Structure formats: structure tokens, C-alpha cells
Amino acid sequence: MNLETTEKLRPDADGLARAADLLAAGRLVAFPTETVYGLGADARNATAVAGIFAAKGRPAFNPLIVHVADAAAAREIAVFDTDADRLADAFWPGPLSLVLPVRAGAGLSELVTAGLPTVAIRVPGNPVAAALLNAFGGPVAAPSANPSGRVSPTTATHVLDGLDGKIAAVVDGGACTVGLESTIVATGADGARLLRPGGLPAEAIETALGRPLAAAETPGTAPEAPGQLASHYAPEMALRLDCAAPAADEVWLGFGPAARAADLNLSPNGDLVEAAAALFAALREIDRLGRVSGKARACVSPVPDTGLGRAINDRLRRAAAPRPQGG
Structure with a gap:
């Protein structure tokens, strides 16, 4: 049910000041990061944070990532x-x-x-996000700005497609450059563990640490970090993964030169960076193509499981997973 008029704000001084004022008033504001658009609320305001779960239809046992302006602010929280x-x-x-x-x-x-003793936290690299966080002056809880379990948004239009009338505003900062959610790593006495592959390749993290990352155990009903639910990032149509060519009743989402005849191609040249940036928009587009053509599912070409390909494949597996009843 739509409850309010969602403002579309420019990423200039006036727009960011308005967005910061709305956050301070306990309202919900979507904003761009380099990964995807986040749905922001004051992380210290329980009523505002509850509004995120209500707007997204998100399970309350699924933790949120806190966004801060810099590492100094992060060290005040964690x-x-x-x-x-x-x-x-x-x-x-x-x-x-x-x-x-x-x-x-x-x-x-x-x-x-x-209710966990830990918090997921990051400093986004998008200049609009940084400017908003500095204008607000506090921690902002921000999952992806889409209905829970659906495809993450990489443009302001994607945000409005799912949340128009359910949030106060969206800051239109253009398309996200990375296009995949952040990589999530937990550190502690057990070493550094990869909880979710994402926009930063695990190989780069391992190089910085000087040792391999440990894999996280598959969570049960209570995730340790966002994006660990088995069914997530899902388009409307069913997906069949790792297929070389489509059946007659399938939309074809391709990757690489071998799939140049595909209805959509994440990267005709086989560039994983290009594919990562295009993934969520492509999942939305195959739904549109399915509605136009009457096809009920999609065939997805294999993607190499290295570098950003690990994150792409993680999202595709979750998008293809059986949907929870009532979800």
C-alpha cells in the first residue's frame, strides 16, 4: 500500500540537505552507493529502522549494514x-x-x-553517498532499496519501481558503477571469514591479508550477515543456470562471445566487471522480456567462477533458488 509521495532529489547541495533532514526526522531515503542503491534510515532510531523492514517486507532476523562517512566513524561503532x-x-x-x-x-x-553482538559496517566509495553521510552526520542503516528478496536496484528508477509511495525520497545519483552488493568479511579470533562474495574480489582481500579467507558456514534461519538467505535477489521468472542454449520457452541471458545470439548478454566480450555492473538490470529486463514473449523462465549462460564471477554466480544461485512459501 502506498502511503506517501516519494520525492526524487537531485544529488546537489539542496537535494542532499533535504535528504539529510528527512533522515534526521526518522524518514526513509534511498541513495546511491558504488554497489547498489541503499534504503537509508538513522541507525540509532528504532522506529526509523523498523520502517526499513516494513517498506521492504524484510524478515526482522536479517541484519542490516551500517554506512558511515569514514573509518573514524566506523571505529566509534565497532x-x-x-x-x-x-x-x-x-x-x-x-x-x-x-x-x-x-x-x-x-x-x-x-x-x-x-540482536547479534556484531555489526556489519562500511564506508561507501560513491561521492553522493559520502556527501549525504557527511551532511547527516551519523550512521545510516541501509540494505538494498528494493522489496525483500527481489532484484537489487542500480538506478533511481529501479528504486521507484519497487518502493514508490513507501519511502520519503530517493536521491538520483545515476547508475551504480559496481552493480553488486559489497563483499562481507567477518574478522575475529577465528581469522577472517568470507560471509558474502561481492563487489570486491576475494582474491584482493586475501592478498591484503597475506593468507586465504575462511569460508563461512551456511547459515540456518538466522543469517550472520545480509545477503545470506538461500533465496534472494530473485526476478519474477524462474532461472535455469549454466546452460549453453535456451529451450523454446526460455529467455536467454548470455555471457561472453559464445552467447552473442542471446536475448541479453551480460558482457559480449566476457568482461566480468562489465557483467557485474549489468547483472541486476539484466535480471529486471528478462522479466520484461518474459512478459512480452509469454515465456516463463530464463536460461543463463555459465559465468567463470573467478574474481567478480564468484559474486555474480552467488547472486545467480540465490536468484534461482526455490522461493519460500509466502515470500
Whole structure:
């Protein structure tokens, strides 16, 4: 049900000031990051954070990522160890979220952490996001700005497609440059663990640490970090993965030179960076093509499982997973 008129704000001084004022008033504001558009709320305001879950239809056991303007602000909220310091120095601002112990007195709503003793936190690299965080002056909880379980938005139009009338505003900062959510790493006594592959390749993180990342255990019903639910990032139509060619009743989402005849191609030249940036828009487009053609599912070409390909394949597997009943 639509409850309000969603403002579309420009990424200039006036638009960012308006967005910051709305956040301070406990309202929801979508904004661009280099990964995807986030749906922001004051992370210290429990009512505002609850509004995120209501607008998205998001399970309350699924924690949120807190966005801050710089590493100093992050250290006021979370307890950093040596690995976290090394990764923050190497990759912030950028598409890396760290899961760390919450600092006593951080003042975060418990809805942000889903009752866990840890918090996922990052410093986004998008200049519009940085300007908004500086204008607001506090931590902003921001999952992807889309209905829960659906395709993440990489433009303001995508945000409005799913949340128009359910949020106060969206700052239109153009298309996201990375196009995949942040990589999530937890650090602690057990070492550094990869909780979710994303826009920063795991290989780069391992180089910075000087050792391999440990894989996270598959979560049960209570995820340790965002994006770990088995069914997530889902388009309307069913997906068949790792197929060389489509059946007659399938839309073909291709990758690379071998799939130049595909209805859509994530990267005709086989560029994983280009494919990552195009993925979520392509998942939306195959739904449109399916509606036009009457086809009920899509065939997806294989994508190499290296570098950003690991994150692309992670999103595709979750998009293709069986949907929860009522989800």
C-alpha cells in the first residue's frame, strides 16, 4: 500500500540537505552507493529502522549494514582488530563491509544487528553517498532499496519501481558503477571469514591479508550477515543456470562471445566487471522480456567462477533458488 509521495532529489547541495533532514526526522531515503542503491534510515532510531523492514517486507532476523562517512566513524561503532584495521586501510572507501563486535555505547538500534553482538559496517566509495553521510552526520542503516528478496536496484528508477509511495525520497545519483552488493568479511579470533562474495574480489582481500579467507558456514534461519538467505535477489521468472542454449520457452541471458545470439548478454566480450555492473538490470529486463514473449523462465549462460564471477554466480544461485512459501 502506498502511503506517501516519494520525492526524487537531485544529488546537489539542496537535494542532499533535504535528504539529510528527512533522515534526521526518522524518514526513509534511498541513495546511491558504488554497489547498489541503499534504503537509508538513522541507525540509532528504532522506529526509523523498523520502517526499513516494513517498506521492504524484510524478515526482522536479517541484519542490516551500517554506512558511515569514514573509518573514524566506523571505529566509534565497532571494535576493530588487526585484520579489520588492515582491510579498512586497504579498501575503504569501497565495496567491503566488515562484521565486527559492536562497541559498547554505540547507540545502534538492536533491529540493525538483529540482536547479534556484531555489526556489519562500511564506508561507501560513491561521492553522493559520502556527501549525504557527511551532511547527516551519523550512521545510516541501509540494505538494498528494493522489496525483500527481489532484484537489487542500480538506478533511481529501479528504486521507484519497487518502493514508490513507501519511502520519503530517493536521491538520483545515476547508475551504480559496481552493480553488486559489497563483499562481507567477518574478522575475529577465528581469522577472517568470507560471509558474502561481492563487489570486491576475494582474491584482493586475501592478498591484503597475506593468507586465504575462511569460508563461512551456511547459515540456518538466522543469517550472520545480509545477503545470506538461500533465496534472494530473485526476478519474477524462474532461472535455469549454466546452460549453453535456451529451450523454446526460455529467455536467454548470455555471457561472453559464445552467447552473442542471446536475448541479453551480460558482457559480449566476457568482461566480468562489465557483467557485474549489468547483472541486476539484466535480471529486471528478462522479466520484461518474459512478459512480452509469454515465456516463463530464463536460461543463463555459465559465468567463470573467478574474481567478480564468484559474486555474480552467488547472486545467480540465490536468484534461482526455490522461493519460500509466502515470500
